[in-house]
Amino acid sequence: MKNLGVSKVTCLDIGSDWIPELIQVLGEQSLSSDFIECVPGSTTQLPFPDNTFDLTCSNGVLMHLETVESAEIAIKELIRVTRPGGYVYSHIGIDKPGVVDKYIVPSLRKAYQEDLDFRHFIDGLDPKEVVDDLMYIYKSASAHDPRTLQVLPWLEKLITLDTTTFWQNMLQVPIQQGPLLSEEWGFSIMKKHGLTSIRRPPGTYWLRNDFRAYLAPLHYFLENSIASLFYGNGHVKLIGHKAS
Secondary structure (H helix, E strand, O other), rough: OOOOOOOOOEEEOOOOOOOHHHHHHHHHHOOOOEEEEEEEOOOEEEEEEEEEEEEEEEEOOHHOEEEEEEHHEEEEEHHHEEEEEEEEEEEEEEEOOOOOHHHHHHHHHHHHHHHHHHHHHOOOOOOHHHHHHHHHHHHHHOOOOOOHHHHHHHHHHOOOOOHHHHHHHHHHHOOHHHHHOOHHHHHHHHOOOOHHHOOOOOOOOOOOHHHHOOHHHHHHHOOOOHHHHHHOOOOOOEEEEEEE
């Protein structure tokens, strides 16, 4: 955003625990503290006046709200705080899931909810501890098969803080209603509350710093038979224009 010429970004999430971490990241990226404003709050009751932002974005939130009705309220709020002539972008849901979202993620979520040992492991995830444990296993295995040593230099690069946060975000959230929020639903709700020129923007190739770098091609080239098998048509993300 800074490189694109944006003068200010406002970030909102529930609670305030995330704010010190974000401020730390800002410092590491040499961004001034006045570039980003951090605000605690709820997406269904945004603490901003009408017509505040040129671009309003919601990513990975709607599918974790309590009900479909709550998701509509959130979209209505996003539109309310957007200035006439501005745009609203929202990560909606999953309307044509592949094997990952249809079977693998639900199974892991069920394990997290029912298996106390697995829940304890996920809740206490620390990237260094995970890497240390795997290093011990692979070093021990090298006595039986020297080829296992080949993976050792890569472990610290494959599992990072982003990795463990990703696993926790996927499994700890109590609600996943993504399959109920289809592209058709998103189009109808955005149009209902006044947006025009609604479209599904082209996908972005995500540059990851962990093992997901090897999965990024599957997320991007969804027309490929293997990619579509595992990821369907991708997550539904829509952008619309608020008329002047």
